Amino acid sequence: MKVVGKVAVITGGARGFGKAFSEALLKRGAKVCFSDIDVSGGQQSQHELAEKFGENSVHFVKCDVTKEEEFRDLFRECLSKFKKINIMVNNAGILDEARWEKSIDVNMTAMMRGTYLALEKMNPKNGGEGGIIINVSSAAGLYPAHFLPAYVATKHGILGFTRSLAMDPLYQSQGIQLASLCPAFTSTNMLTEAIHGDAGGRKTILYPDLAKTIIEKLGICSVADITDAFIELVEKENCNGDVLMINKKIGKQYQFVNKTTSRL
Numbered sequence: 001m002k003v004v005g006k007v008a009v010i011t012g013g014a015r016g017f018g019k020a021f022s023e024a025l026l027k028r029g030a031k032v033c034f035s036d037i038d039v040s041g042g043q044q045s046q047h048e049l050a051e052k053f054g055e056n057s058v059h060f061v062k063c064d065v066t067k068e069e070e071f072r073d074l075f076r077e078c079l080s081k082f083k084k085i086n087i088m089v090n091n092a093g094i095l096d097e098a099r100w101e102k103s104i105d106v107n108m109t110a111m112m113r114g115t116y117l118a119l120e121k122m123n124p125k126n127g128g129e130g131g132i133i134i135n136v137s138s139a140a141g142l143y144p145a146h147f148l149p150a151y152v153a154t155k156h157g158i159l160g161f162t163r164s165l166a167m168d169p170l171y172q173s174q175g176i177q178l179a180s181l182c183p184a185f186t187s188t189n190m191l192t193e194a195i196h197g198d199a200g201g202r203k204t205i206l207y208p209d210l211a212k213t214i215i216e217k218l219g220i221c222s223v224a225d226i227t228d229a230f231i232e233l234v235e236k237e238n239c240n241g242d243v244l245m246i247n248k249k250i251g252k253q254y255q256f257v258n259k260t261t262s263r264l
């Protein structure tokens with residue numbers, strides 16, 4: 001898709017990947033409505049991005065993705081300000097093995113809700129123009145890891161859900177493409193907290209010492225590495241069903257190539 005003139009909705013955009021993806025789309029001429037549960041972080045990012053790209057290009061909306069009404073309001077607000085939605089990025093996610101139900105709520109249930117809402121708004125029958133939905137999974141969506149089993153389950157779920165909808169001829173006929181991004185370990189707050197504990201010193205994963213050894217062996221990506229892969233997916237002529245993994249050693253690697261159609 002050509003990004004210039006398009007409108008994107010991004011969840012979890014106050015920092016990390018969500019902020020970097022917002023900036024990369026703005027740089028290419030899109031308008032971005034980004035959201036987060038973190039209001040002060042979101043407002044700070046809004047200020048920075050508006051200074052670079054103009055007040056009329058970027059809009060922050062407070063949205064806890066686990067609250068259905070707030071999620072609906074995010075779409076309403078984006079449509080009211082920018083009139084359309086071409087790109088949806090379900091990026092908000094948490095890593096907290098002690099709160100595994102919450103992990104399912106944020107990483108899985110909310111990702112599904114964001115996808116269904118975007119499908120509705122992108123449907124030409126509802127005034128939409130088709131579009132792209134990118135769901136942020138992880139290399140943990142492709143491989144098991146016993147130091148974060150609940151997180152792994154949610155990230156595998158994202159792939160199953162997104163690949164299944166991508167097969168549906170209904171959405172294909174509406175000009176809607178769905179793809180998944182699978183970054184391996186990347187230097188954001190999520191990784192720092194996994195290794196060192198969260199702001200309160202609480203562990204977010206099991207066996208952090210073991211995880212540290214594995215992470216050191218596999219290497220750590222930069223946010224720029226992942227943003228580059230994200231933009232590649234968005235700008236492809238057809239990214240439907242794609243699962244793009246990125247790790248430090250291999251770089252970008254498409255998974256399940258030629259296997260996105262039904263084997264039923």
Ligand SMILES: NC(=O)C1=CN([C@@H]2O[C@H](COP(=O)(O)OP(=O)(O)OC[C@H]3O[C@@H](n4cnc5c(N)ncnc54)[C@H](O)[C@@H]3O)[C@@H](O)[C@H]2O)C=CC1
Pocket residue numbers: 011012013014015016017018035036037038041063064065066091092093094106136137138139182183184185186187188189190191
């Ligand atoms: N950092 C890494 O190594 C990797 C991260 N990911 C995924 O990338 C996505 C972004 O992660 P990072 O930028 O690394 O993490 P991060 O922790 O820096 O950013 C996550 C953002 O999501 C927001 N958020 C959390 N719960 C929310 C909720 N209920 N509603 C709305 N926003 C909420 C946070 O406030 C934060 O701004 C997540 O889905 C994560 O699982 C995937 C692979 C690797």
Ligand SMILES: CC/C=C\C[C@H](O)/C=C/C=C\C=C\C=C\C(=O)[C@@H](O)C/C=C\CCC(=O)O
Pocket residue numbers: 095137138139140143145148183184185186190191194195205211218247250
């Ligand atoms: C500690 C958690 C921090 C961040 C969250 C992140 O989402 C979690 C990732 C968890 C696991 C990542 C595993 C990554 C694995 C790999 O990159 C390699 O095993 C891939 C190796 C080879 C791929 C080539 C091939 O087998 O075809």
